[in-house]
Amino acid sequence: MKKLLSILALAGACFAAAPAMANEGGYPLEPAPVQTSDLSSLQRGAKLFVNYCLNCHGASMMRYNRLKDIGLTDDQIRENLLFSGEKVGDMMTIAMPPKDAKAFFGATPPDLSVIARARGDDWLYTYLRTFYRDDNRATGWNNLVFPSVGMPHVLWELQGQRAAKFVEVEEHGEKVHKFAGFEQITPGKMSTLEYDQATSDLVGFLDWMAEPAQNQRKRLGVWVLMFLGVFTVFAWRLNASYWKDIK
Template sequence: MKKLLSIFALVGACFAAAPAMASEGGYPLEPAPVNTSDLSSLQRGARLFVNYCLNCHGASMMRYNRLKDIGLTDDQIRENLLFSADKVGELMSISMQPKEAKAFFGATPPDLSVISRARGDDWLYTYLRTFYRDDNRATGWNNLVFPSVGMPHVLWELQGQRAAKFSEVEEHGEKVHKFGGFEQITPGKMSKVEYDQAVADLVGFLDWMAEPAQNHRKRLGVWVLLFLGMFTIFAWRLNAAYWKDVK
């Protein structure tokens, strides 16, 4: 029994520590303020995705007409978001070939249909906010969450250009470079608060795109739990009435 309790305690501790886990680059992840029920946020995220991400990344499991689920009409999709296709019913694919993309960036840009499931919202939110200028990289950019990433900072016009400050410290007998904050080089079109909100909108859209029916699933789940709860009470009372005369 004690061994079983110890296992449960260990599992619980792992789940409790999950939000504070660091990225592969050692940089702590920040919680993403994502709300997939906010249609206005999802619409803003869709606009950012089409304008800044869909040039190199595809979303081959998503069709444009599915955006009607977030409150857009066919005409709105056609006039504002349909840049790489001819019909609203087409997939969100790109014309760039994988070989060309690998030659440009050193690696094939991943399809973003389910990137939220693969990486997690916190990873994406922190990643898109921790780019900095690095002249040693071919793209001129680096990232704290994903060091030596081949992707350039496509949102730099919105955030502005920043440099990362590092200091050399000794840890466990070894000298390491420790991040000491960002220094703004040039301003962006958005303030820090506005940019953080824009990234949250984009990550929210990526989260929704990974499972467009998730909100319906959650609402249905609530009704299923309510039904099971009521059925449990009914079955309990029926069982008591059935056995009350049995001695």
């Protein structure tokens, strides 16, 4: 019994430490204000995804007609989200061959079908908000969360161009460069609050796309737990009644 408790305690400690280990030594992640039950937010996120992400990244596990689950009709999908002759029942794939994509960016852009599961909402939200100009990079852009990233800042028109300021400090006897804030170079089409909301919408859509049935699963889970709670009471009383005459 003691051995079992020790194993469970060790497993709990590992799970508790996992988030900290995932970002150890990197730029601190900010909580993503994502609401996958907000259909308006998901619809805005879908529009951003199709307009800015789907040019290079595919979502090969998602069909356009699945967007009806977030309140869009076939006509709305056809008029607002299909631009290259795709059909409503097609997968969200891209026309760019992987070979060309690798030549342009140095690596094939990953499929984004389950990127929210792989990276997490907080990582994606912080990543999309920490691009900065870097003339030493081939794309002209760098990122605090993903240093030396090969992807350019596709949302720069919305956020504007920013430079990152670094200061030299001494840590453990060594001089290191630490991030000291952003400096706005050119304004974007959106204010800071509007851009933060836009990235939240986009990350929310990526989260929903990774598991479109998640809201239904959560609602069903509540009923399952309620049923199990009631069933436990009946099972407990039935067990007591069955064994009451046995001493």
